[in-house]
Amino acid sequence: MPKIAIASENGGGLDDVVASRFARAPKFTIIELDDKGNIVGVKIIDNPGAQATGGAAIKAIQALINEGVDLVIGPAFGPNAQAVLAEMNIRNMTLPAGTRIRDALEAAKKELGLG
């Protein structure tokens, strides 16, 4: 069952919006879907990258890998983020900052060919 992580601007969750930056976003909203695209679970995690003095993207993506995420969504991915996403072969997509998480989820479902 696919898991989607969305960089979230405020406290995270389905009512939040996509953050203005990925690696130093305060929270990630992680949404687990079933094979039909229905929400099975929503989890909010602190982004360790937000507190990193350097290499923020590396710490952020490590945390997402630990969560077993299949698709990562952010407003854009910086140099470190792109390097790690490519190296680890993690699927990712960009959506403008301020996009509602619910709308981002619909876009993610399309990307994954669900629903």
Add this chain to the structure above:
Amino acid sequence: MPLEIAVASGKGGVGKSTVSSTLALYLSKHGYDVIAVDADADAPNLHLVLEVGEWEQEERFSDAWVSEIDYTRCTNCGVCAEVCPYEAVSFTNGRYVINPVICEGCLTCALACPEKAIRRKRVERGVIRLAKTRYGFPLWTAELMPGRPNTGKLVTEIKNRAKAMAGKDTVIVVDSAAGIGCQVISSLAGANAAILVAEPTPASLSDLRRVHTIAKQFLLPSALVINKYDINPGYVDKILEYAKEENIDVIGMIPYDDHVPRAAAEMKPLVELYPDSPAAKALLEIARRVEETIIRNWREWARRHMPRKPVHYTPIVIKPPQLG
């Protein structure tokens, strides 16, 4: 959401602070709610140009670490000095001393110390400051202590402070540091537009390409200002050619003008002190264009100058040796 404009150049000394201070002044005079952010904590100087008398708020930023020896446990074995990758430990006056300026807080010594006599303590990295400029708008700035590296976290911190006091129509002008390091990445991350500044020299073009690569990775539409265009006119075409290839909006060229260093020496904005000088006129025209084409029509402008695709970054990967 407020509009955030980051001014960057890669190369130092090409006019970032002059462009950003003029832009902030112009927008403030034209009725915009403006917040200026000096994101160069190594060498902050926007407060000098914008005439800051005193700080409204001053706060220590303590997120760095150094190691410290507990001499009640230390047996002078010297293991710390042997293992320190930064050579921060020296034998002085009969005992081992960690130089806190060189120490990076990596804790190698603490792990190696057989007596467990080394602990880590938090130290100040620098100061975050808020001021009201003489021109009425606020300025956020940070200053690092010598030897403490700048970080994207610090830049993010002051950008977040600016955002917290911004309204939905506020324009935040971020004056980034030179280079393409962590702090510059953080200056560009989350911005809505990049204004790049270059001179017609090979060094400046080379650094422009590097900083623009980061802007592209963040999907930032970019504008370009060519400063001192007349010092090396033959090379201007090379810069323009790059801008055209990369779909960067060229918003103006500034002539060499010795009113610029004179205004800097007087510690006043050029456009206030010598508003009729050739450079001031060019700068004001640039600010007017930013207001008209970028700020008032951001969506349209961003669509037109959006990088086609983020450039693929080829990572340098260091892999551990394969086992078995």
